[in-house]
Amino acid sequence: RSGEEIVGHVHSGPQIDERLAFGRSGHIYDLFVSDRYRRSGAGKLLLSASLEELKRSSYLTVTANTYRLGAGWRLLKSDGFEEKKICFSVGRTHHVADRRLEVMRGIREDLRSVFFEISSSPEVLRSQLSMTPSELFFTLNETLDSGGRILICRRDEKAVGILIYSVFEDLMTYNLLGYIELVFVMPHFRGKGVAKKLLSFATNDLSGEGVDETFFECVFDSDYQNWSKAVGMSEFSILLEKSLQQ
The missing domain is CATH 3.40.630.30 (Gcn5-related N-acetyltransferase (GNAT))
Incomplete structure (x- = not known):
């Protein structure tokens, strides 16, 4: 006052x-x-x-x-305060990738089939998503229980990438918005357009439901941040954090 x-x-x-x-x-x-x-x-x-x-x-x-x-x-x-996470937004995207890549809707078994690969490097999960494998598995299962969707990218009948996304309602505008919970590509297939192909499928699918904007959050200054910029996402907000134990 x-x-x-x-x-x-x-x-x-x-x-x-x-x-x-x-x-x-x-x-x-x-x-x-x-x-x-x-x-x-x-x-x-x-x-x-x-x-x-x-x-x-x-x-x-x-x-x-x-x-x-x-x-x-x-x-x-x-x-x-120091930067902890960064949030990006993206609209509908279109990407023409390797014709041998095929994206299809997945089921929970598809998540289980690639989760061993995802969780095999706990230090990578911590540095990229700020989670442990058990925290990630809990979050993804809860997302799927709430209507989240799985996309699987295959090449020669082998799963080489996965993307999990969901839809939520903006409490202020009541607009439908998309959220990417996870995007993961098998190490040997990175840099080959797999993640872009998955993102393109997801944003086009969401666009058909009236979703004009989709969000993705990752650890600040991580590989995911670099990927988000590379595929044309726009920086939306930053989460900063401070310890109160001083």
Whole structure:
């Protein structure tokens, strides 16, 4: 406040989905300062108060979403937040790949058939998706239970790639949006257009249901981030994180 005038507010609390969180994790959902009071320190004051409240509530870490180089990003970076994940968006894509590649809808057994390969390198999963194999398997099974779809890319009758995606409703606009839960290509077939072929099939399938925008989230500064840029995805937002154990 400035006198009787409310000049800004902050909304923070527990992460909505703490299934995969290591310990208690808080999240800053919204931080707003009126135009005339920006650059006056009001944002920093609100952020500081929010962090202290979360720390008193025994949260170990806190996260916040924003976009790169904006006022929120600069505020969070100045307070010690570091980039953790990055979210991309993409519309309908079209890719002409190797004719020997064939994409088809899959079933749970297809996921099980490639999961050994996916989970054989736990350190890669951690660095690329910030998950352990068991966390990934739990998440994907829950996605499939909720209507998620599997795509399998085959070459010469062998599964060489998999993509799992779902549809959700934007709570503010009520528009249908797509979300890519996982895209994985067998090591020997990377760089051959498999992932692009899967992405093209998925976005075209979603477009037929009225979905104009699809999202994909991965670890910041990972191979998945480089792939997302290479296939034409646009950077949408960044998740930053700070430890409260200092």
